[in-house]
Amino acid sequence: xxxxSTLQNPQxxxxxxxxxxxxxxxxIAFLFLVLVVRLFYxxxxxxxxxxxxxANNSINLAPISPPRGLIYDRNGILLADNVPAYxxxxxxxxxxxxxxxxxxxxxxxxxxxxxxxxxxxxxxxxRSFQEVPIRMKLSEDEVAKFSINQFRFPGVHIQVGVVRRYxxxxxxxxxxxxxxxxxxxxxxxxxxxxxxxxxxxxxxxxEKYYEQQLHGTVGxxxxxxxxxxxxxxxxxxxxPIPGEQLYLTIDSKLEEAAIQAMQGLxxxxxxxxxxNGQILALVSMPAYDPNMFVxxxxxxxxxxxxxxxxxxxxxxxxxxxxxxxxxxxxxLALQALQGRYVDPKIQIFDQGEVKLGSHVFHDxxxxxxxDFSKAIEVSCDTYFYxxxxxxxxxxxxxxxxxxxxxxxxxxEMNEELRGLVPTPAWKQKTLHQGWYxxxxxxxxxxxxxxxxxxxxxxxxxxxxxxxxxxxxxxxILKTIKPDGHVTIAQSRLKPEVxxxxxxxxxxxxxxxxxxxxxxxxxxxxxxxxxxxxAKTGTAQVFSLRGEKYNVAKLAKNLHDNSMFIxxxxxxxxxxxIAVAIQNSPEAAKIARKVMDYYLLxxxxxxxxxxxxxx
Amino acid sequence: xxxxxxxSRLMQQRDIQMRTIWVRLHLDAPLLIGILLLxxxxxxxxxxxxxxxxxxxxxxxxxxxxxxxxxxIAAQIPPEKYRVWIPSIYxxxxxxxxxxxxxxxxxxxxxxxxxxxxxRFQPSxxxxxxxxxxxxxxxxxxNLPPRFTPLLVSAILIIIPAALIAKxxxxxxxxxxxxxxxxxxxxTGIRWRWFVIFGGIVAATAPVAWLFMHDYQRNxxxxxxxxxxxxxxxxxxxxxxxxxxxSGGFFGKGWFNGTQSHLDFLPEHSTDFIFSVIGEEFGLMGxxxxxxxxxxxxxxxxxxxxNAYDSFTRLLAGSLSLTFFFAxxxxxxxxxxxxxxxxxPLPLISYGGTAVVTVLTAFGILMSxxxxxxIIKT
Numbered sequence: 005x006x007x008x009s010t011l012q013n014p015q016x017x018x019x020x021x022x023x024x025x026x027x028x029x030x031x032i033a034f035l036f037l038v039l040v041v042r043l044f045y046x047x048x049x050x051x052x053x054x055x056x057x058x059a060n061n062s063i064n065l066a067p068i069s070p071p072r073g074l075i076y077d078r079n080g081i082l083l084a085d086n087v088p089a090y091x092x093x094x095x096x097x098x099x100x101x102x103x104x105x106x107x108x109x110x111x112x113x114x115x116x117x118x119x120x121x122x123x124x125x126x127x128x129x130x131r132s133f134q135e136v137p138i139r140m141k142l143s144e145d146e147v148a149k150f151s152i153n154q155f156r157f158p159g160v161h162i163q164v165g166v167v168r169r170y171x172x173x174x175x176x177x178x179x180x181x182x183x184x185x186x187x188x189x190x191x192x193x194x195x196x197x198x199x200x201x202x203x204x205x206x207x208x209x210x211e212k213y214y215e216q217q218l219h220g221t222v223g224x225x226x227x228x229x230x231x232x233x234x235x236x237x238x239x240x241x242x243x244p245i246p247g248e249q250l251y252l253t254i255d256s257k258l259e260e261a262a263i264q265a266m267q268g269l270x271x272x273x274x275x276x277x278x279x280n281g282q283i284l285a286l287v288s289m290p291a292y293d294p295n296m297f298v299x300x301x302x303x304x305x306x307x308x309x310x311x312x313x314x315x316x317x318x319x320x321x322x323x324x325x326x327x328x329x330x331x332x333x334x335x336l337a338l339q340a341l342q343g344r345y346v347d348p349k350i351q352i353f354d355q356g357e358v359k360l361g362s363h364v365f366h367d368x369x370x371x372x373x374x375d376f377s378k379a380i381e382v383s384c385d386t387y388f389y390x391x392x393x394x395x396x397x398x399x400x401x402x403x404x405x406x407x408x409x410x411x412x413x414x415x416e417m418n419e420e421l422r423g424l425v426p427t428p429a430w431k432q433k434t435l436h437q438g439w440y441x442x443x444x445x446x447x448x449x450x451x452x453x454x455x456x457x458x459x460x461x462x463x464x465x466x467x468x469x470x471x472x473x474x475x476x477x478x479x480i481l482k483t484i485k486p487d488g489h490v491t492i493a494q495s496r497l498k499p500e501v502x503x504x505x506x507x508x509x510x511x512x513x514x515x516x517x518x519x520x521x522x523x524x525x526x527x528x529x530x531x532x533x534x535x536x537x538a539k540t541g542t543a544q545v546f547s548l549r550g551e552k553y554n555v556a557k558l559a560k561n562l563h564d565n566s567m568f569i570x571x572x573x574x575x576x577x578x579x580x581i582a583v584a585i586q587n588s589p590e591a592a593k594i595a596r597k598v599m600d601y602y603l604l605x606x607x608x609x610x611x612x613x614x615x616x617x618x
Numbered sequence: 619x620x621x622x623x624x625x626s627r628l629m630q631q632r633d634i635q636m637r638t639i640w641v642r643l644h645l646d647a648p649l650l651i652g653i654l655l656l657x658x659x660x661x662x663x664x665x666x667x668x669x670x671x672x673x674x675x676x677x678x679x680x681x682x683x684x685x686x687x688x689x690x691i692a693a694q695i696p697p698e699k700y701r702v703w704i705p706s707i708y709x710x711x712x713x714x715x716x717x718x719x720x721x722x723x724x725x726x727x728x729x730x731x732x733x734x735x736x737x738r739f740q741p742s743x744x745x746x747x748x749x750x751x752x753x754x755x756x757x758x759x760x761n762l763p764p765r766f767t768p769l770l771v772s773a774i775l776i777i778i779p780a781a782l783i784a785k786x787x788x789x790x791x792x793x794x795x796x797x798x799x800x801x802x803x804x805x806t807g808i809r810w811r812w813f814v815i816f817g818g819i820v821a822a823t824a825p826v827a828w829l830f831m832h833d834y835q836r837n838x839x840x841x842x843x844x845x846x847x848x849x850x851x852x853x854x855x856x857x858x859x860x861x862x863x864x865s866g867g868f869f870g871k872g873w874f875n876g877t878q879s880h881l882d883f884l885p886e887h888s889t890d891f892i893f894s895v896i897g898e899e900f901g902l903m904g905x906x907x908x909x910x911x912x913x914x915x916x917x918x919x920x921x922x923x924x925n926a927y928d929s930f931t932r933l934l935a936g937s938l939s940l941t942f943f944f945a946x947x948x949x950x951x952x953x954x955x956x957x958x959x960x961x962x963p964l965p966l967i968s969y970g971g972t973a974v975v976t977v978l979t980a981f982g983i984l985m986s987x988x989x990x991x992x993i994i995k996t
Contacts, residue, residue: 014928014929017762017929018932020762020763020807021762021805021807021924021929021932021933021936022924023807024804024805024806024807025805025920025923025924025936028804028805028920028936028940029920032916032920032940032943033913035943035947036909036912036913038956039909039947039950039951039954040906040909042951042954042956043863043897043902043905043906043954044902046860046863046864046897046954047863047864047866047867047868047897047901047902047905048867048868048902050864051864051865051866051867051868053864054860054861054863054864054865055864055865055867057861057864057865058861058862058864058865058877058878059865065854226854
């Protein structure tokens with residue numbers, strides 16, 4: 005055993021190193037030799053064998069695209085499935101004269117310029133012996149015509165593929181979005197291997213958000229090919245792994261009931277189960293048929309959709325940014341009560357206006373003597389003007405933001421917008437102006453720069469109904485992996501809005517009076533047998549962000565948007581709804597129909613009562 | 619007695635300094651020539667592998683020039699400076715690796731890239747140099763062979779970055795980083811017995827680790843051991859690669875004439891599998907020319923290591939040379955089917971930027987060690 009002294013001299017260190025260096029050099033030399041021997045074996049000894057293989061080389065990998073995961077609603081009703089479709093495929097290196105072939109093909113099947121453009125782009129992406137689709141979803145007529153003429157088109161054949169289908173068409177596009185042909189830009193960002201055989205990708209909505217889970221994993225066939233690239237036989241198959249199945253929280257029957265109620269109107273409705281944040285219905289009207297986007301909507305149809313003044317492509321439920329109108333008052337009322345800015349019993353006399361400097365802020369009605377509860381019931385602007393002056397902007401901002409306004413709700417859709425909660429800092433930054441007391445007054449009646457999406461509003465009222473317990477709004481009930489493994493989505497709590505019981509009682513009582521009270525503004529809702537709390541809102545707007553419409557065409561009294569938030573039953577809420585209807589006062593009526601359907605027709609009222617008592 | 623000795627040494631230094639312009643530029647001529655020849659060879663092959671695309675070749679040439687500039691800069695910095703900077707570079711590298719895990723850009727299912735707005739880069743590449751340098755710095759100040767505590771500290775210094783990179787997940791680079799660190803240990807003269815024990819421990823813990831792994835992780839290991847299990851066809855890669863090399867024979871099929879790569883049977887033929895193109899188009903002759911070039915470069919690097927003036931630079935030079943050898947050996951070994959498939963480019967030949975830059979920077983450090991020793995030596 006060698007001994008090492010504590011202090012080594014440099015010479016010792018050096019010689020130790022050099023001994024080791026020699027050993028390592030020898031090892032490296034040996035490993036080089038290993039490589040040379042291996043290469044000698046491959047290239048000289050086994051050369052004949054490998055040359056033969058190379059000359060006949062014909063083993064290739066053909067990708068098999070995985071079946072896309074199906075999407076169901078909460079009751080197991082199929083919302084998106086895959087159906088067989090006949091696609092026209094081309095193997096480029098077999099086709100003798102491509103331009104002529106395409107020209108001839110056009111006489112038999114419909115080939116749009118878009119089809120051909122996409123085809124040409126794909127050719128350059130794939131290997132020359134891989135088939136490339138030129139037309140998806142041939143009609144039966146086209147299939148028959150092509151089959152007769154097939155002998156004229158070497159390298160062109162019909163393949164039975166699958167195509168996405170949305171049985172509900174217009175009715176669930178708001179939630180599902182759609183898939184479409186993969187475009188060049190998407191190709192660049194994709195995992196090329198996994199999408200080697202795929203033609204479709206989620207473009208918007210759930211289809212996009214859950215693209216990875218829905219797509220699955222590509223499979224492969226090892227195929228033997230002849231010299232011209234024709235398949236001779238399959239040697240080995242590795243099956244694709246299908247995408248996961250998605251169960252949404254959406255109740256498609258409720259969704260359809262809502263759509264039925266909203267026929268002919270423009271607007272959005274969001275219904276949430278406040279007990280867990282599950283979104284029961286997410287409606288934007290008018291809508292469009294996603295099926296026509298699956299294989300690339302043709303330019304003309306798309307132009308028509310885009311130019312439609314009612315903007316069917318615009319997802320109002322998550323992207324429509326509406327002024328709150330008076331719906332904001334219930335949230336502000338909570339803060340007023342909590343912060344003891346008002347004594348709920350003290351009445352004020354409403355003369356129908358508030359003077360601020362030289363400016364007069366009007367209320368549409370003179371309500372006379374109004375206390376806290378009455379102020380909510382009749383939506384008394386004067387009462388809230390005075391409140392706003394007393395509170396100032398910061399407490400108002402605080403409560404509005406605590407309820408999640410001005411922030412993304414985090415719904416499983418990439419397209420969501422987040423509305424706007426103006427603050428003095430925001431105003432200084434964007435408008436370069438100070439915050440005026442008048443801004444407080446506008447804020448208190450949900451006007452000015454305040455904007456909310458229907459989704460945010462529904463989330464806000466759901467939180468209110470649960471007395472501050474906030475759940476992340478979600479669309480996912482569960483996912484099922486191809487191996488049968490079920491993942492139940494857990495409801496996720498958001499930071500609780502902590503307020504006194506008396507505060508919640510006071511405001512919810514006011515909201516009950518909106519429906520029950522003699523002067524309640526929710527009269528359009530009617531008086532159902534279940535207990536219900538609500539708040540109306542009217543927004544005097546002439547344009548909505550992201551949307552244009554011709555004001556002149558509409559009668560003046562139709563310009564206002566109606567907003568409506570509601571939840572029921574009051575004691576053990578089962579559903580919270582927000583409705584925004586453009587240029588029509590129908591919001592409350594629509595909410596009533598949806599609520600009746602859910603609580604009465606579907607029987608959730610009893611269920612709620614049962615849960616509430618146990 | 620002392621004085622004449624001192625004077626003669628001074629004159630000797632002066633003589634060495636004046637002897638050649640290379641020393642003043644801090645470049646090592648033989649190494650530089652080897653690198654240039656190898657790169658030229660690589661560009662020739664790449665031009666064929668990339669279906670005669672000038673765009674690909676010029677892009678790679680641009681990266682090479684950037685690498686040469688970095689090499690030149692690295693060569694100007696005396697080893698003493700590296701000694702001072704090393705700990706902070708190492709810590710910064712670890713920090714960047716953590717950043718990647720938190721904010722990293724996901725490419726192909728793995729988080730490796732950090733986007734700085736103007737450039738995207740892989741911090742794990744920095745660690746390929748930073749880890750061996752760090753270990754050399756640490757052990758260079760210790761008595762050699764190291765005792766238990768320094769060994770333990772070195773092991774931790776290697777495991778932290780390797781684990782962070784493996785988590786991205788990028789097993790190939792993690793292995794390279796670990797190999798770089800371990801290669802320093804080889805040069806410290808620690809008993810070979812330790813490596814055997816270390817290997818034994820790894821082998822013994824493997825079944826335990828297996829129990830705690832997720833299914834997908836097990837699959838990954840299985841694929842690593844048996845490429846035929848990979849559904850994306852890694853086994854297919856190897857079969858096609860062997861056919862390409864084997865069908866090349868002694869003289870090869872000729873430039874641009876490789877059927878395997880040009881008919882798209884051979885995947886990744888510009889990047890990880892570019893050696894198969896050499897084997898196919900230039901045959902055994904071309905492959906041996908490549909190996910000779912590599913051997914020449916490594917020989918020169920080891921020569922630099924043996925002439926280095928202190929423990930730190932010796933260990934550093936030795937480990938950088940060994941890491942370079944390790945990369946090319948793993949790549950060629952994988953392509954001709956004697957090693958499992960890990961994603962690792964052929965140094966200075968494969969298409970790709972980061973690896974070229976890293977390798978050339980390492981050569982710059984070696985040149986610095988070679989050209990600064992006369993001046994600092996006392």
